[in-house]
Amino acid sequence: MTSQQIRQQFLDFFQSKGHLIVPSAPIVLKDDPTLMFNNSGMAQFKEFFLGNGTPKSKRVADTQKCLRVSGKHNDLEEVGIDTYHHTMFEMLGNWSFGDYFKKEAIHWAWELLTEVYKIDKDILYVTVFEGSKEENVPFDQEAYDIWKSLISEDRILLGNKKDNFWEMGDQGPCGPCSEIHVDIRSAEEKAKQPGRELVNSDHPHVVEIWNNVFMEFNRKADGSLEKLPAQHVDTGMGFERLCMVLQGVQSNYDTDVFGPLIQKIEAVTHKKYTKDNASEDEEKTNIAIRVIADHVRAVAFAIADGQLPSNTAAGYVIRRILRRAIRYGFTFLNTKEAFIYKLVETLAEQMGTAFPEIRKQQKLVENVIREEENSFLRTLDQGLQLLDNVIDETQGEVVSGVKAFELFDTFGFPKDLTGLILKEKGMSYDEEAFDKAMYEQKMRSRAASEVSKDDWQVLVDGNVETFVGYDLLVNEVKITRYRVVDSKKDGRIYQLVLDHTPFYPEGGGQVGDKGILTNGSEVIPIIDTKKENNLILHFTQKLPEDLGATFIAQVDRDLREHTASNHSATHLLHQALRSVLGTHVEQKGSLVSPNYLRFDFSHFAKVTDEELKKVEDFVNEKIQEHLPLVERRNIPFQQAIEEGAMALFGEKYGDSVRAIKFGDSVELCGGIHVQNTAEIWHFKIVSEGAVAAGIRRIEAITSDAVKVYFAAQEKTLAEIKTVLKNPQDSIKAVLSLQDENAKLKKQVEALLKDKAKALKGELASEFQLINGVNFLAKQVDLTAEGAKDLAYELGNIDNNLFVVLATANEDKPLLTVYISKELVAEKSLNAGQVVRELGKYIQGGGGGQPFFATAGGKDVLGIPEALEKAIEFVK
Incomplete structure (x- = not known):
């Protein structure tokens, strides 16, 4: 069977058992503060396990895109080394x-594996939870007895808490699990050692393929367990491993899940993937190809779901995965140009039927990956130069581990590449010091983000929490539950849940509401509102004195109205961009705050000033039309789409949605909006620029912020007029000033050139002959450009010169080093290395070519010492 057939048979089987088949949630989680990525099949169903929501069916099945880069068996640096762990993988689940x-x-599970997929029962093993005295949880006799009716007892193994007790996190639903393992070793290998001895031992051919979790308990903050009010089943089967078993191969990478990608990598890089009996060098090539085949899937799906590579949070994880793939290609496949983006077409052909988003977003994904590749390849080039400098500075054969870590941490230069280059030069780096620096950084990062949460203290039983903020800004409320959260970053915070809250939680790009809770004279500020597992959390820095009282919840009206203005303007902006630039424009991210709006969108060229003016005019025309808000709540998702509402890729929508309409603009949106576009008053774009390849960003303001902007512009213009002595035509006066300035600059440049020529004659007599080299180190009263001209003028005198000139304009020191090309070759002198060393004395640095280089700095008082030290290079 093909992988597509295997996937479909799973879904068809569980549909026949009364399960509703649901689509995969996006791989990127945008509104879940507890997770960056969907890391398991159950992630999109958390609210149901926690009792904070009601599923549309009690039986559900799906295939979920997952991403894991840390945790058990999923350290990023290990992926590709073996043949059965991945970053991005599919989890089949019921x-x-x-x-x-x-x-x-x-x-x-047994019926599907043995009767539908026809897997030989004799290669299967199962595990059940052996129990834990520490947890006061008994041996799972029930699961054991069920298995005993299906399989011989010698194939049922007992598993400990680590392997057979599954937990959603440090707190929350959990329970014993029963895994199914498969042994696909050859008959000869099986004769040497029983498969039961290799279960859960990280053997590449004795692997877990399915885990059935029986959620019975809730893990509390103190570590204790309590019974859940209802029992749930959460299963997950590794799709890639299942394909390996059913296609009769020995590696996930030998299946048709990865085969087409590997063939494309071979064609692009002209390297061969060796399946059997690979030599040491061939295995290095194999690992690189596996890394790239795995990583391009993770990166491509993340980008398609709206997560661009960046230097923070989830974006940093995606950038790190992609850079690992690039460096493996660079190091082991000799790829010095971007090529990974070329694999996206193959991936879209492979997986576009099951996951249409990769086909729809193919061009964008290709452009983003190509730009990231080119950027990192430039970084690698810089890293190679920096590593050369470190090598030059190293006394002996062992490079400082701290220096190697700086290369890794600051410039992204991989440690394995550092090690490889040093090895070629008969050198190494201090790995212990590197690991220590890495550990210390991780500890600092972990300490900064450490959070501890107490259990929820439930004051009112039942799911009574509702949001009334579309209609009300003030409402009577009761607190239904609360908890204490301590973090290094924010200190102690209290999170309250209200029964009928008017506070809108952060989501869909819109920031959370702020406001107050009052009870008589007591006022509790609400400093933020967020959503977690379908609960709206209100953040406060103190608890009310009487938690059981009835409170008045009051949203900050001013902040809410400004946020609503910016959110509605965002919808109009989206419509304007599609009208002016084309319907290829799609929203790729947004931020809606009371102060301004930020809108990221797909477009492959800079938006011209003329186009920006058209976009601005389009939005302001809609504002002037006084378009009323047409809002439809709780309509079926499919109906909304059929009626023309725009849904955003990478967003998770429920069965019932809310549609927002202003004129012809119709979008699915849960956010807060104005009742009429007239309330926006005016729309003004303040910036436009690139975020990534194919992604542009507009920042804009509305309402009172525009009034403040125009007032500031008017004030600036008045000040300019005053400076220009109040001319009748300000623009004409500025142009005249610019013209005069250009003429003066030309005169100054001519004078400086004359001054440099004059100095050339004076300085020619000041050269010292040291070790056969004409040497000069002197501070001169010139600009940086004048010092360069003078250096080259002096170079015309003789081909045996070593010149160091210092200048100090506006207290900014600059060193200029010129070395005759003949000396560079003959005496191995290098102006770049010289200027980097001398730059330390002026608290700066720089570089350049072997014969000419400059260094800027901060300390002009260091110039005399720098000039004094220069002589040592020729001594």
Whole structure:
């Protein structure tokens, strides 16, 4: 069977068992503060397990895109080294929310594997939880007895808490699990050692393919367990491993999931993937190809779901994954130009049917990856130069581990590449010092982000929490639950949940509401509002004295109205961009705050001033038309789409959605909006620029912010007029000033050139002959350009010169080093190295070519010492 057939058979099987088939959630989680990425099949169903929401069906099945780069068996640096762990993978899953339990889950798993997929029962092993005295959880006798009716007892193994007790996190739903493992070793290998001895031992051919989790407990903050009110089933089967078993191969990478990608890599790089009996060098090539084939999937799907590579949070993870793939290609496949983006077409052909977003976003994904590749390849070139400098400065054969870490941490230069280059030069780096620096950085980062959460203290039982903020800014509320959260960053914060809250939680780019809770004379400021697992959390720095009282919840009206103005303007901006630039424009991110709006969109060229003016005019015309808000709540998702509403790629929508309409602009949106576009008053773009390849960003303001902007512009213009002595035509006066300035600059340049020529004659007599080299080190009263001219003028005198000139304009020191090309070759002198060393004395640095280089700095008082030290290079 092909992988597509294997996937479809799984879904068809569980549909026949009464399961609703749901689509994969986006791989990127935008509105979940507890997770960056969907790292398991159950992530999109967390609210149901926690009892904070009601699923549309008690039985659900799907295939979920997952991304893991840390945790058990998923350290990024290990992916590709073996043949069965991945960053991005598919998790086939079936779910029961308070419906069936162990018996059905186990029987159906066995039926699918052995009767539908026809896997030989003799290669399967199962595990059940052995129990834990520490947790006061008994041996899972029920699961054991069910398995005993299906498989011989010698194939049922007992697993400890680490392997057979699954937890959603440090707190939350958890329970014993029963895994199914497969042994695909050859008959000869099986004769040497029983498969049961290799289960959960990281053997590449004895692997877990399916895990059935029986959620029975809730893990509390103090570590104790309590029974859940309902029992759930959460299963996950590794799609790539299942394909390996059913296609009769020995590696996930030998399946048709990865085969086409590997063939494309071979064609592009002219390197061969060796499946059997690979030599040491061939295995290095194999690892590089596996890394690239795995990583391009993770990066491509993340970008398609709206996460661009960046230097922070989830974007940094995606950039790190891509850079690892680039460096493996650079080091082991000898790829010095961008090539990974060329694999996206193959990936889209492979997976576009199951996941249409990769096909729809193919061009954008290719452009972003290509730009990232080119950028990092330039960084690698810089890193190579920096590593050369470190080598030059190193006494002996061992480079400082701290220096190697600086290259890695600051410039992204990979440590394995550092090690490889040093090895070629008969050198190495201090790995212990490198690891120590890495560990210390991780500890600093972990300490800064450490968060501890107490258990929820429930004051009102039942799911009574609702949002009323579309209609009300003030409302009577009761606190239904609260918890204490301590973090290094924010200190102690209290999170409150209200029964009928008017506070809008952060989401969809819009910031959360602020405001107050009042009870008589007591006022509790609400400093932020967020959503987690379907609960709206209100952040405060103190608890009310009487938690059971009835409070008045009051949203900050001013902040809300300015936010609404910016959010509605964002919708009009989206419509304007599609009208002016073309319908290829799609929203790729946004921020809606009371102060301004930020809008990221797909477009492959700079937006011209003329186009920006058209966009601005378009939005302001809609504002002047006084378009009323047409809002439709709780309509079926498919109906909204059929009626023309725009849904955004990478967003997760429920079955029922809210559609927002201003004139012809119709979008699915849960945010806060004005009742009429007239409330926006005016729309003004303040900046436009690139975020990534194919992604542009506009920042804009509305309402009172525009009034402040225009007032500031008017004030600036008045000040300019005053400076220009109040001319009748200000523009004409500025142009005249510019023209006069240009003429004066030319005169100054001519004078400086004459001064440099004059100095040339004076300085020619000041050269010292040292070790056969004509040497001069002197401070001169010239500009940087004048010092350069003088250096070259002196160079015309003789081909045996070593010149160091210092200048200090506006207290900014600059060193200029000129060395005759003949000396560079003959005496191995290098102006770039010289200027870097001398630059330390002026608290600066620089570089250049072997015969000419400059260094700027901060300390003019260091110039005399720098000039004094220069002589040592020729001595």
